[in-house]
Amino acid sequence: MKEVVVLSGKGGTGKTSIVGSFAALARDKVMADCDVDAADLHLLLGTSNREKNEFWSGQVAAIDKDRCTQCGLCQDLCRFNAIRDYTVDRVSCEGCGFCSHICPVQAITMNECKAGDWFVSDTGYGPLVHARLGIAEENSGKLVALVRQQAKEIAGKNGLDLIISDGPPGIGCPVISSLSGASLALIVTEPTLSGIHDMERVLGVCGHFGVPAVVCINKYDLNEKNTAAIREYCRANGIDVAAMIPYDNIMTDAMVKGVPVVEYSGGEVAGEIKNLWRKIEDRLRAVSG
């Protein structure tokens, strides 16, 4: 089974619009929305028959007031400053359980947390696995791993051999969880100094985890000098610039209509995304897995 994950480092470069179009172009696949913090892919694909499941992960400490002798040991030892006035701050608690182990009167228990929900939905383009991490929750990496695992199982059951993942911004825990073990990463960047800086960091993460990457420059005509700098950086590092998409409001218009841009227009943007998908299919054929 092959899996392509779309990342960017910087947010708002166009990952989801491009993945939405891939969903319309690719055959025999399952989509996975790995941006569990702020999932948007379902808005483009349209969902029906949504099946909802609870995501339980991690723990949070609770102090039994009747037992607590206010000795203060838990407050002194907690590295996350999560206990003040013998009360647990649920937002700061990282669920390590240290306090529950050292409380001399066993007044502290650790309780499982519902950390979000995950969904399997039908779309007009195939199954979509997506999720919603609870507000202010940790464990986004574990939820991403669960989304990918479910996508793989659905693909396996239905004889589908491709997973297209829409990744989160950044380079931290949920990005690493989206990326590790994928066949190929597509990095969507834009020709701004921030876009370049962030692309370099996320390419570093791809290299660190040994996942091959290709780059797509979105809104390439916003700053041609920066576009040239991105091309030069990629050339020097042996990374293929697989597409250059011009700035066009058609991307937003398609989003407002709730359809992938390749289904909305036959223009230059759609043409470039179709070429990009063909190149990605070629690259996926070439990698093992």
Place this chain on the structure above:
Amino acid sequence: MIIAVASGKGGTGKTLVATSLALSLKDRCRVQLLDCDVEEPNDHILVKPVILHSEPVSIPVPGVDKDKCTLCGKCAEVCAYHAIAVAGEYVLTFSELCHGCGACSYLCPEKAISEVPNEIGIIETGRANGLLFAQGRLSIGQPMAPPVIRKVRELVDKQATVIIDSSPGTSCPVVEAIKGSDYCLLVTEPTPFGLNDLVLAVETVKQLGIPFGIVLNRAGVGDDRTEEYCAGEKIPVLMKIPLDKNIAGLYSQGVPLVEGMPEYRNKFIELYENIKEAVDERSRSPER
């Protein structure tokens, strides 16, 4: 006063707003800009700071003294993150999984575990064009941003007006960056993705009990549903920045909006005055 700048969706203009707000205020008061988007810090690209001090951020991870260890397995039993395990005659540690809680070393009956620093990022402090500046940077390949964010937050200057730039999203890195702020600006754009993610961000700041308002960037793109939502929920839209190729062009070159288009300076000062009024009003209200 601490003003945090956040958004659900990425790329809506947090960095643009945080840097221009800080630069607009620097002639009026002492201003500190803290970039807490430690995965992808970008404020430095716009304000071009001189870094005067840099120090590593480490978390304490277990180091096991083989001579003292009896392979009893207590450490693995108490570790909530599976960051330490006993396999045959070895104790294996996985530093990327370790949160540095200290349980294993404290609870080891043989006192065989010491804590050794594992570097996961750096913090840099300096000055930028009249601003106090600090940022964190998570190292490539490291998953855990919150400890780096906490270190940046420790640098808050109590005498200054502090502007905090956060990462996108709604999970732990955002909460770590914005909690304890006096006000949160949510930067969004009037598109379906912008609105969907704004609703999530609003839930987050409400849960944290932080008063908030909206900056609507790229006004004119997309549709009217974001403004309808704000009106319906009585969320103040404090500023609108129009969709303008010149603004995007300045950002692409790393030029702060208020430097490329100085006419925006007064708009950001007005934004600050509105925030200040909301914060003052809240501190006067009896239910607090």
